Amino acid sequence: MRENPRFALSEVAEVRRLIEENPWVSLISATSAGELVASHYPVILDRAAADDEIVLLSHVGRPDEQLHELGTHELLVIVQGPHGYISPGWYDAAPAVPTWNFVTAHLHGTPEILSDAENLRVLADLVDHFEDRMPEPRRMNGTLANAEYAARIVSGTVGFRLRVTRFTAKNKMSQNKPAATVERIIAELDGDGPYSSPALAAEMRRSREGRTE
Template identity: 75%
Template sequence: MRQNPSFTLASEDGVRRLIRENPWATLVSETTNGLVASHYPVILDEDAEGIVLLSHVGRPDEQLLELGRHPLLVVIQGAHGYISPGWYDAKPAVPTWNFVVAHLHGTPEILSDADNLAVLDRLVDHFEDRMPEPRRMRGTVENAAYAERIVAGTVGFRMHVERFVAKDKMSQNRPAATVERIITELEGDGPYASAELAREMRRVHPDVP
């Protein structure tokens, strides 16, 4: 991904926030059979130093990806959307696309069955915690027995991110008045309204009314 100084997201904390808020990831591996991509949720190992991802893939995706044998590219896509030149001013302009994304690079470590089961527990808890009546993977004897059976169909991994490239393109190159109009349109009810993108822009531009 080509980097642009105006839109660089260089902060590890910023990338962690992006992962927490957008856990659905694209995993890309350059295998002996060419490029292979899969899609799985990821979470952070919050106890580790640096950026460390935890996840799993279903069998036989680990064979297709040749997981653990090559570096992996993990793509995290956050809020994004079309920005019309009609939201700028009367001067000639072209449309653009605002977005936040991170490309994370590392070689995954394959987990043992026991560690894989622990990661599956953490994944389920991570998403169930916000439910009114969370379902735990091993919350009952019946659930625990089921979890023990299905773990054989998955392969868990931990990936320490060795390097990342991230961009947070939120109209930082536009005047404050233009940014305010863009946010107003995104918060409206037009065809390209996006409350999620508007929130991300307000985070980048905290002084906009």
Template identity: 65%
Template sequence: MRYTPHFLLEDAAEVKRLIRENPWATIVSNTAAGLVASHYPVILEDTADDVISIVSHVGRPDEQLHELGQHETLVIVQGPHGYISPNWYPEGQIIPTWNHVTAHLYGTPEILSDDENFRVLGELVDHFEQRMPEPVSLQLDDAGARGVARGTVGIRMRVARFDARLKLSQNKGPEVVDRIIDALESGDVYSNPALAEEMKRVHPR
């Protein structure tokens, strides 16, 4: 990402929050055959505050296409984002922008054993099912679920480094920020409440 010091996100806890709230990730690998990208859900492992470790799975043969475990991989996590109109700026300011919360995570994935992969698959299901009134679990059909799991490969990536941005109008004055938040929360055009909430986190009123 473009180097913009005033938008840098360097707090590992905030990156973890971004992953937790936006688990649909893009996995990018630079392989012998060229660039490969795939999209899968990821969840965080329980680690020390300054350590980021994610687990997921890929469908076969994506682990071969990505050459997982053989080199560094990029995982992109994208939070709320949206267009910011100069209509919300003072008169005479005409350059629009795009606000966003984004993290690039780098590391070399570890291929999980079949048993650990099945455990991670179960955790993925349990993680997303916990909000449901009657959560479904792989334990309801262990044998059938294990059969399906054979078509997947589990991965763990301990993040060696990350490059993250919170670009949320930090370069604008309080009155302009308030107008942008109001427009994103309740405007008729480009309404984006999730982005407004992110802005309120860095611009407390």
């Protein structure tokens, strides 16, 4: 990812927030066969990690662990937050080109393969993480029958823990534009036009709080 100091996102807390709010990620491996392999799975943060660490918990379905050669080399995890088209018509009258605002992070680390027991716990935590907001949450381990079912599905998945050893993150939210232009862009994104995106508008507001002219 091309780096630009103006758009760099370096705070671990902000990257953790990005992961929590956008848990569907891309897993990319360069294998020993010289091939690139990509898969897509949900992740959660390991709550046992220190505040200044980023540790991911997840799983892959078999045979993805073989295709990725999981655990034998570094894995690239791409997290994508809100993004969208920004029309030059939202700027001022001066000539301009369109652009795309986005927030994303590239995370690197070598996965640690989990035992079946740990994998089952992570699968249950994943389900709980997403079911907690439901009016009647469904749990993997809610009954003996569910527990037996959960134990069976472990055989079809491989759990992993990934401690992020380095990351590159970018938060491009029109920081290079005047404050009045940023306000117009936010208003358009909050509107009902063809490129409206309230989630992207919210991210721009977060970035605007710390901007300097």
